[in-house]
Amino acid sequence: MDNLIEIKDVYKSFGKKEAKVEALRGISLSVAEGEMVSVMGKSGSGKSTLLNILGGMMSYDSGEYIYAGKPVNSKNQRELTRFRRNEIGFVVQYFALVDDLNVFQNVALPLKYQGYSGSKIKRMVNETLKELEIDDKVKAYPNELSGGQQQRVAIARAVVKQPRVILADEPTGALDEATGEAVQDIFRRLNEKGKTVIIVTHDAKVAEKCGRIIRLRDGVVQDEMLSAVTADNGGVIL
Amino acid sequence: MKLGRKRIPRGNFLLFISFTAISFCFLLIISAINAQNRNRLSSNNMYSGHQKDFTIMYSENEAQWDEVIPKLHEKYNNFALYTKVPDQEKSIRGIYINGEVDNPPMLQGQYFDDETSWTDKPAVVIGKDYRDGVTERNDEMYYTMNGIEYKVLGVMGTKYDSRLNHMIMIDFKSAVSLTGINTSYMLDTKKKDDINEVGQELTMLFSYPADLLILLGEGMPVSFIGRMLSSDMIMNTLYIMILISFSLSTILVTFIWLRFRSRLFFAFSLCGYDSKSECLEISKRFYSISGIGFLTGFIVMSVISAFLQDIYMSAGSVVAAFATTVGLGSILLFLSYFVYVSKSRRK
Ligand SMILES: Nc1ncnc2c1ncn2[C@@H]1O[C@H](COP(=O)(O)OP(=O)(O)OP(=O)(O)O)[C@@H](O)[C@H]1O
Ligand SMILES: [Mg+2]
Numbered sequence: 131m132d133n134l135i136e137i138k139d140v141y142k143s144f145g146k147k148e149a150k151v152e153a154l155r156g157i158s159l160s161v162a163e164g165e166m167v168s169v170m171g172k173s174g175s176g177k178s179t180l181l182n183i184l185g186g187m188m189s190y191d192s193g194e195y196i197y198a199g200k201p202v203n204s205k206n207q208r209e210l211t212r213f214r215r216n217e218i219g220f221v222v223q224y225f226a227l228v229d230d231l232n233v234f235q236n237v238a239l240p241l242k243y244q245g246y247s248g249s250k251i252k253r254m255v256n257e258t259l260k261e262l263e264i265d266d267k268v269k270a271y272p273n274e275l276s277g278g279q280q281q282r283v284a285i286a287r288a289v290v291k292q293p294r295v296i297l298a299d300e301p302t303g304a305l306d307e308a309t310g311e312a313v314q315d316i317f318r319r320l321n322e323k324g325k326t327v328i329i330v331t332h333d334a335k336v337a338e339k340c341g342r343i344i345r346l347r348d349g350v351v352q353d354e355m356l357s358a359v360t361a362d363n364g365g366v367i368l
Numbered sequence: 369m370k371l372g373r374k375r376i377p378r379g380n381f382l383l384f385i386s387f388t389a390i391s392f393c394f395l396l397i398i399s400a401i402n403a404q405n406r407n408r409l410s411s412n413n414m415y416s417g418h419q420k421d422f423t424i425m426y427s428e429n430e431a432q433w434d435e436v437i438p439k440l441h442e443k444y445n446n447f448a449l450y451t452k453v454p455d456q457e458k459s460i461r462g463i464y465i466n467g468e469v470d471n472p473p474m475l476q477g478q479y480f481d482d483e484t485s486w487t488d489k490p491a492v493v494i495g496k497d498y499r500d501g502v503t504e505r506n507d508e509m510y511y512t513m514n515g516i517e518y519k520v521l522g523v524m525g526t527k528y529d530s531r532l533n534h535m536i537m538i539d540f541k542s543a544v545s546l547t548g549i550n551t552s553y554m555l556d557t558k559k560k561d562d563i564n565e566v567g568q569e570l571t572m573l574f575s576y577p578a579d580l581l582i583l584l585g586e587g588m589p590v591s592f593i594g595r596m597l598s599s600d601m602i603m604n605t606l607y608i609m610i611l612i613s614f615s616l617s618t619i620l621v622t623f624i625w626l627r628f629r630s631r632l633f634f635a636f637s638l639c640g641y642d643s644k645s646e647c648l649e650i651s652k653r654f655y656s657i658s659g660i661g662f663l664t665g666f667i668v669m670s671v672i673s674a675f676l677q678d679i680y681m682s683a684g685s686v687v688a689a690f691a692t693t694v695g696l697g698s699i700l701l702f703l704s705y706f707v708y709v710s711k712s713r714r715k
Contacts, residue, residue: 215640229375239638
């Protein structure tokens with residue numbers, strides 16, 4: 131399999147001088163198209179930073195990021211914006227829904243200014259909401275939804291434009307177990323449809339369901355292993 | 369804050385309040401300035417405020433103004449002479465004007481100039497209350513008083529009630545022929561400094577046997593504080609202070625609004641909005657909120673002006689206030705957005 135995502139020796143630090151924090155210290159990893167990967171690690175190990183860089187939300191200090199064979203120039207805001215818009219669906223930890231927009235409007239956000247007609251947007255949003263089983267809440271506002279429902283809306287927003295890559299930062303962190311599992315299933319289904327999925331999680335159960343687990347420690351990859359799911363399918367346990 | 373089912377972001381609420389306040393303030397100030405002007409017009413009967421009375425006595429030549437006016441005309445600009453024409457019911461003034469002094473608002477036609485105010489053809493500018501008495505002939509309007517027919521140059525007045533509306537101005541020659549030369553007059557100039565000079569010249573031109581009495585010089589010394597109080601300066605300073613403080617607080621509020629809406633920004637950047645779409649989305653929200661704010665200010669102001677006779681809101685003042693609010697708002701939004709983006713980009 132060809133690598134869709136490849137980063138080599140990437141460094142990222144925050145702050146200056148004494149206050150300087152090195153979040154990533156020469157991290158390298160690659161993810162193939164269609165893979166489902168989980169990223170684990172202690173708090174502060176750089177998981178969110180990694181995901182932000184992969185999603186084009188953040189620039190990195192040095193190293194290389196190659197996406198689909200082409201380098202991503204993280205210093206060029208315009209290029210980064212286009213990359214984010216066309217390739218990435220990002221689900222963040224605290225949903226980041228817009229309070230004064232209803233579910234439909236929130237999910238339609240990424241489709242605006244893309245040249246889609248109103249009816250096409252309507253169809254795309256409604257299909258996605260149906261798939262995620264929240265089509266009965268189209269007109270609701272975020273504050274009227276439960277945590278699990280909000281997370282579904284956030285996922286719907288990330289996947290509505292059918293991106294190649296879905297990045298999720300602790301998508302089940304704020305949910306109870308049952309809801310978390312349902313959300314986890316959503317990602318699995320998306321992966322089965324060919325999406326490349328990268329999930330940051332603290333939850334071993336969530337990680338297990340991914341094909342591969344990458345563990346970070348102090349801003350580098352500590353180890354990687356294929357999970358039981360993959361092992362069942364003839365994979366190798368590392 | 370909730371409106372129906374929708375939760376109103378705190379920032380929106382703040383922005384709304386702030387724009388309501390600022391537009392209300394603009395409307396109030398512009399109306400107050402209008403009222404001030406109106407007051408000045410109706411209390412001074414169109415004089416500048418530094419006008420001076422003078423009296424002519426012992427002149428034996430009823431046509432002496434015929435010699436004096438051309439000389440003054442040659443030497444000075446932007447001055448006016450007035451005299452009161454006694455009348456049972458109407459308030460009539462004669463006027464000679466050269467250049468411009470403090471012309472009353474015209475509703476129709478023209479005010480006097482140096483030719484029409486010194487002429488052998490009787491001319492009149494009437495206050496709008498006398499419009500009904502006008503007769504029309506060959507596309508010209510005429511107004512007849514005490515058997516003399518005057519050509520109507522124009523109609524002056526204000527929309528609201530003022531003394532101008534029921535005043536009549538006639539050309540100086542007609543006025544002098546009615547009152548006789550030995551009477552009292554008023555001299556006014558556009559520039560305050562000119563008044564003594566023109567006054568002196570007049571005294572010289574009306575020499576023996578005629579005598580012209582005018583009190584020249586500063587007159588009563590007025591203290592600085594007195595001048596401040598009597599002039600519009602204090603009020604104007606107050607207005608400017610109010611505007612500045614409101615503008616500053618609105619800058620702050622706009623900035624806070626952008627901060628409070630950081631989630632919105634974040635969602636935009638998550639969804640890959642370029643700066644153009646982002647700006648469009650933000651302006652859309654900003655202008656609709658500030659627009660509603662302006663409307664609310666306008667409604668509050670309308671209610672107030674309906675109850676208070678003194679406060680009067682003209683369409684012009686609404687437009688002016690709206691333009692200022694929008695202009696100010698745009699500058700604020702631009703500034704705050706610029707600061708906000710450059711700050712968040714640095715991260
Ligand atoms: N914007 C920032 N400014 C300063 N320091 C930051 C910033 N973002 C992250 N860091 C620091 O970088 C390090 C890695 O942060 P990161 O958020 O990637 O950790 P994480 O693995 O996602 O942790 P968690 O599991 O708690 O979410 C931490 O020490 C954090 O304090
Ligand atoms: Mg994190």
